Amino acid sequence: MTVLRSTLDPTSGDYAANRTAMLDKLAALDTEHAKALAGGGEKYVRRHRGRGKLTARERIELLLDPDSPFLELSPLAAWGSDYPVGASVVTGVGVVEGVECVIVASDPTVRGGSSNPWTVKKTFRAMDIAAQNRLPLINLVESGGADLPSQKEIFIPGGRLFRDLTRLSADKIPTIAVVFGNSTAGGAYVPGMSDHVVLVDRRSTVFLGGPPLVKMATGEDSDDESLGGARMHARESGLADHLAADEPDAIRVARRIVARLGQRTPDRPRRPVHPPRADPEELLGVVPGDLKVPFDPREVIARVVDDSDFDEVKPLYGASLVTGWARLHGYPVGILANAQGVLFSAEAQKAAQFVQLANAADTPLIFLHNTTGYMVGREYERGGIIKHGAMMINAVANSGVPHLSVLMGASYGAGHYGMCGRAYDPRFLFAWPSAKSAVMGPAQLAGVLSIVARRSALAKGNPYDDDADAAMRAMVEAQVESESLPAFLSGRLYDDGVIDPRDTRTVLGLCLSAVHNAPVRGADGFGVFRM
Template sequence: MTLGNGFVSSVRKPSADFAANEAAQQALIEQLQSALARAAALSNAARPRFEKRGQLLPRERLARLLDRGSPFLEIANMAGYLVDSDDPDTSVPGASYIAGIGVVAGARCMVVVDDAGINAGAMTTTSTDKLLRVMDIALAQKLPFLHLVESAGANLLEYRVEMWVRGGGVFARLARLSAAGIPVLTVLHGASAAGGAYMPGLSDYVIGVRDNGRAYLAGPALLKAATGEIADDESLGGAAMHAGTTGLVDYLADSDAQALALCRDVVARLDWNRALALPERTGFAEPRYSPDELPGIVSVDYRQPCEAREVVARLVDGSDFLEFKPAHGVTTLCLQAAIYGIAVGVIANNGPIDPAGATKAAQFIQLCDQSGIPLVFLQNITGYMVGTTYEQAGMIKHGSKMIQAVTNARVPRITLMIGASFGAGNYGMCGQGYDPDFLFSWPGTQSGVMGGEQAARTMSEVLRAGAARKGVEVDEARVAAQEARVIDLYDRQSSAFYTSGRLLDDGLIDPRDSRRVLGMALQTCREARARTLNPNTFGVARL
């Protein structure tokens, strides 16, 4: 079972458990698809307005920019969901941006598209945080940063001072990208006003669309309110004016389509992959067990056990893996495998982490780090073991070893949350606080400091202990009411839809796409580690 090519799946698809798991997971997948389709439909409803201006819709711009047939790994697809609205049937995900890693003229790039079809691209509560996250990924993974701009900017009627303060970090990151030797390209499809004007101002290359593209620190309305001056859009900040007068626009296009073709041409002429000496990974085998079976394997009820090897067998090449220390710390699995020909170390959970499992994982992480092998964490963890036996066995000490190893590993770390993610188990399995290169979640993931029922029972014990100290009788009705409030408080926040909306991961994915997502993330990290940049001190100034 643990030797290479020796794993034999025990999954029986006609079984009642498989069917129940699959149905529950499918319902959540459909909820995800419905929310994403809602955002696309709302944006596409602006088609008459865009066509009147001779423009392409945001998603059409993205499709024109990317190499045809190439993969696109969307980042933070659920940002903002259940944040500005707590109604899952009306809340719109995306936070005003479509963002992700795609291939443009043969180069892997970070692409951000302002979703101007929704509220003219006005920023929401989480817009800034999403933009900061994708820019951090671009910097860490050495990806050219391409931004297709058309936005009304911040919604002044929903002003938040924290959004304004954090917004400065966007411009700081643009400067850091340029200084690091990572090209920043902006296509000015529409308005880029106020602080947004610094988006083209801090870009290395700017392509503007005649008549529609505009950049100004104060638009006509703000200018009139502030100074009384009356000016028109074109003379104040039109793309043609910037191309001929200020020099802000480097390339002037007559249409969205031409601007995107120019952007592709600029990227092609960067020759971004010229120094990569990476052999193409070929000859790997697809898993012997289909990733399409994953929804039937993992229950949406984290209290139901799941054999993690069954998940791994549907993710790795040839369903082939070698298990490290299989008889030691048996609830923590450490496996050597490959995904799309890239060697990986996989750490997965078959139960809570005990002292032996923590020390095994710590050693395995260090071994992978020594050999430069990326780590993949499959989180389905309720936490570290507790109780007198485990405390006396050094759970704190050994768990800390694992957390130290996770934190300080220098190799790429990619986390996939597939079930439970509770307590310090989230930390030891490379949760968001440990800055994994990428972290994606299945829609059925439940996460938090602990489960709602556990928190409620804990607080009930505290209430009863307090009553005992005071020598008074416990009010059981009060206990029951408190338990209901605590369960609702914890469980409402544990849903993957809630946490992903708050950018506590890099997005929700269909479980059946897990192998492809891991492959794209691993390939991105592999290229980044092999790429040499040409940094300078201050970035490229607009001259």
């Protein structure tokens, strides 16, 4: 066995400082997560329950198998925007009747569950995960449709929701809609385009146009029940496949539908799974508060993989990137982890070869980010850093096996791309509270702008205002710093959530279980590698 030997000293001052800084970040993150958990706030939750209704999260809890995990996705969506944190919808991956499913639950306590621009983006992300991993999609619907003041940002892109529902169905990925209340206007097409539809008697209403719109358009007087009530759809329109007596009954019916789907649970690893020998609790003290200080990613790997067992590949070559093989909850994985931050030509070539090896072995890849990007400078340009970085990006972009990414520290520049950032479609991407991501570090970006401005002034023969330059640099650094933080990036759905480092093994295990619902096959070929 090749067990990693940890050199982390939990009694050292550096460890204590790192741990304190991480716990402070986690506390701040808990405050933001609480905003999503609160939904529309105590007043609207109380009013919702007063109508005899369950909240979105209570519906999910009843739907899931008892004591099974729920991997929530994008809980900080819309953070930093004009819309409520969470984007008025709860999404995630959970187990229903032994089948892993993607669940999308509108939150009616937030503006009646109406969709804002971030609701749409968050829902699309959940549907992408269903499609990529061949997971049944369950929509728990109670929504007033689009948030009309935001229609200009919703209507055009929002049509993709219905397109993707039909494509999932065409690809034999089951879609289920359980309607608990209103499903209006465009929202009516969610049950309309789902394979299986459950409506709740005297609760569900599904129509393209409600009574006020019908009156305006046709002059016809109508009421909710006769226009789009559950009984009407069960007896006359045929939209409802199942008429439930109440919300718990609707969820019972949904579980029975999943049980009858005939979905085969993928083969799970048969060998015994041993937890890491190194203590995952110590992950709190691995990453320095100052990301300019390097840390050894092997300390992370030792606390995440089975039995802390890791077969490293090319340990003496391209040492700023650690590559090797391990198992995680029994699943074989290849790991690429940044060590000292900068990626040189050797690291890029090493990564490209390792990605090819993983594809030849049909083995999923895990990317652990802590990189400032590819090395710059005259020596490195002449040595071919562009073509070698392109080689790594080519390999990652054309890899066919599932990719899982975790941003631990810095993830800057093209290094973010080479390590399978969001634009390269990893199946899942999560961040630690210590992570930062941008085109470059705040000080570097401000410095570049300062140099350009100074040279421009000199070229024109104008004096340069050093005081104004200092103010500009401070402003730019503050802006880039705020826009590099995990909550900001997660709010824009550039990751699938910010997680406690101690949960990394569990989260990756759930992701690996999900991705194995679809075939895991390596690429048959890659683009042209510029040698």
